[in-house]
Amino acid sequence: MREFQHDIAGDRVTVHVPETAEDLQEFWEWLYRARERGPVALDTETTGLDIFSPGYRLRTVQFGDAFDAWVLPYERGGYFASYARDAIRRCRQVLIHNAPFDWLVLDRHAGIPLEDLAPWTTDTRILASLVDPRQPQEGGIGTGLKPLSAHWVDPAAPDTQAGLTAVFRSLGLTKETGWAGIPLTDPTFLLYAGLDVILTARLEPVLRRELRRLGVRDQLVTYEHELARICTVMMRTGLVLDVEYTRGLDGQLGDDAERYAAEAARYGVENVNSTAQLADAFAGMGENLTERTASGAVKVDKNVLLSLADMGLQWQPLGVRTPNPLALAVVKAKRAGKWRQSYTRTFLDTVDADGRCHPFINALQARTGRMSITRPALQTLPSSDAMIRRCLLADPGHVVISTDFSAVEMRVLAALADVKRMKLAIERGEDLHDFTARLVYGEGFTKTHRKLAKGVGLGKIYGGGAATISRQTGAPIEDVQRALKAYDRLYPEIRRASSRWQREAFQTGMVKISATGRRLPLDRDRTYAVTNYMCQSAARDVLGQSMIQMEDAGLLPYMRLPIHDEILASAPAREAEEIAREVERCMTWPLYGVPIVAEAEIGGRSWGSLYGADY
DNA sequence: CTTCTCACG
DNA sequence: ACGTACGTGAGAAGT
Numbered sequence: 047m048r049e050f051q052h053d054i055a056g057d058r059v060t061v062h063v064p065e066t067a068e069d070l071q072e073f074w075e076w077l078y079r080a081r082e083r084g085p086v087a088l089d090t091e092t093t094g095l096d097i098f099s100p101g102y103r104l105r106t107v108q109f110g111d112a113f114d115a116w117v118l119p120y121e122r123g124g125y126f127a128s129y130a131r132d133a134i135r136r137c138r139q140v141l142i143h144n145a146p147f148d149w150l151v152l153d154r155h156a157g158i159p160l161e162d163l164a165p166w167t168t169d170t171r172i173l174a175s176l177v178d179p180r181q182p183q184e185g186g187i188g189t190g191l192k193p194l195s196a197h198w199v200d201p202a203a204p205d206t207q208a209g210l211t212a213v214f215r216s217l218g219l220t221k222e223t224g225w226a227g228i229p230l231t232d233p234t235f236l237l238y239a240g241l242d243v244i245l246t247a248r249l250e251p252v253l254r255r256e257l258r259r260l261g262v263r264d265q266l267v268t269y270e271h272e273l274a275r276i277c278t279v280m281m282r283t284g285l286v287l288d289v290e291y292t293r294g295l296d297g298q299l300g301d302d303a304e305r306y307a308a309e310a311a312r313y314g315v316e317n318v319n320s321t322a323q324l325a326d327a328f329a330g331m332g333e334n335l336t337e338r339t340a341s342g343a344v345k346v347d348k349n350v351l352l353s354l355a356d357m358g359l360q361w362q363p364l365g366v367r368t369p370n371p372l373a374l375a376v377v378k379a380k381r382a383g384k385w386r387q388s389y390t391r392t393f394l395d396t397v398d399a400d401g402r403c404h405p406f407i408n409a410l411q412a413r414t415g416r417m418s419i420t421r422p423a424l425q426t427l428p429s430s431d432a433m434i435r436r437c438l439l440a441d442p443g444h445v446v447i448s449t450d451f452s453a454v455e456m457r458v459l460a461a462l463a464d465v466k467r468m469k470l471a472i473e474r475g476e477d478l479h480d481f482t483a484r485l486v487y488g489e490g491f492t493k494t495h496r497k498l499a500k501g502v503g504l505g506k507i508y509g510g511g512a513a514t515i516s517r518q519t520g521a522p523i524e525d526v527q528r529a530l531k532a533y534d535r536l537y538p539e540i541r542r543a544s545s546r547w548q549r550e551a552f553q554t555g556m557v558k559i560s561a562t563g564r565r566l567p568l569d570r571d572r573t574y575a576v577t578n579y580m581c582q583s584a585a586r587d588v589l590g591q592s593m594i595q596m597e598d599a600g601l602l603p604y605m606r607l608p609i610h611d612e613i614l615a616s617a618p619a620r621e622a623e624e625i626a627r628e629v630e631r632c633m634t635w636p637l638y639g640v641p642i643v644a645e646a647e648i649g650g651r652s653w654g655s656l657y658g659a660d661y
Numbered sequence: 662c663t664t665c666t667c668a669c670g
Numbered sequence: 671a672c673g674t675a676c677g678t679g680a681g682a683a684g685t
Binding site for chain 2 (some may be wrong): 144319341343347352385389423426
Binding site for chain 1 (some may be wrong): 672673674675676677678679680681682683684
């Protein structure tokens, strides 16, 4: 047995590393005593983050409480691995920091189904997010184990990640190769692996106490754990990648990027992504660029480039000026380069041996609670052109089903602010923006009127002013100002609720969402954002509640992605119609009496088929 | 590491 | 009194 000592918060703690069968017996005896006393903290060390790539290895499994940690060298196999697996199965209450990652690792590489482990897990990252969801850049503690431990457990808690990076370097390894290459005998590696579970064990009671002090409901904690589990099942399932099509598209985008970059080079622009070079080149061509960025530099973004190229936002020719050939080449080169780099490359980099991509879904990421998806960022694929979404497919024999809520943030606002006339219109099943336009401009309202009403409605939700709404909608500012006044007369409850929410939030710097009891941090110099936080957060929980209802209805095997106000699913073609109706049913329910409704669209084999692709 | 840009809801 | 668009992830350039 190897043992390492360390001091945490004034206590001497011990990290044990079993080396023999007798050592494992000792571990076993500790485990039985520990699980009688309370929850056992659990963690894994692996070769990296790409859980689904070939050659991925589970290296160690750690168990611990507030004073002792045991690092089992799983990679050695034999009884080290079987003791680790059995120990996990014997634990009843388990504490994990960022559980979805370890659930997936243990599911895929240790044969422990996440369905078995998840019900017994408390994720300290979820607890921390519910205390304060802010990242360090936003002035929060963050949700990493290190900053949380430093804040709640011991200011001198070691930065195990940074410490290991230094060890990696001393061994001639890098941040990327270190996790796979470091010997399992390395003392720093073993010590830090052990300390992580000890810190997790110490974090949990502190965060629980803090949640109680803040009045956060247990129900919310349970609900977040259910959502995390549902999202982890979706990650495990992943989406089929049309590898052949994606390779073809990747090559084509690469060729396009190269061709248009060469065109730009003829005008002296070596790098189409350099705004400085572009500004110089356009100045040399006699173009007068007037817009500036926040820091005072010449603004050269897509809007500027498209107007120089005499094109509208959808790339349609406008015919108001002579198109600048450099601008045209640059927008084309940039788009092709970005779409290749951000999408097709990432698809091909992350696809597993079975041809599936497993994005990382963070069920509780934004400060409003919104979910996010990374590697690849599947919530942000282009929707104006189907070519990128065309890469992702429903399962063999399946079709894609996209079901989205109808104007969910407007409905949520009507519910939370008790907006009488809006609620009436929703109950009658009217289109909200039509309804507003009719009340303001009469029966003969035009498309422009509706667009303005929609812009103002959205502006209300975002907390925008007349100038921004005017810029976004393209409507004259006087029209917007009039429409805003009319809007406030029609729906006076919105302004009243907004003022009340701002007043309440200013006291504590926290927004409290009535429906869930969730607390959101609000910057005191941006109290106008409170309406948006209310709507965005409540809408996120409308999605979350619907996802739970979908699981209850047996739909989890079909669920693929949560996209803010939409659920993407894959379902057998023959049952698609029936499943689509079931999904709609799960996403349709009243929020404080306001009907939330959703509509399903059934596509073909590829996700792109819902955006105009013919497959 | 910050800034700018661009993709989404 | 007035006015403030919200939330993300990702890549590239530049400091």
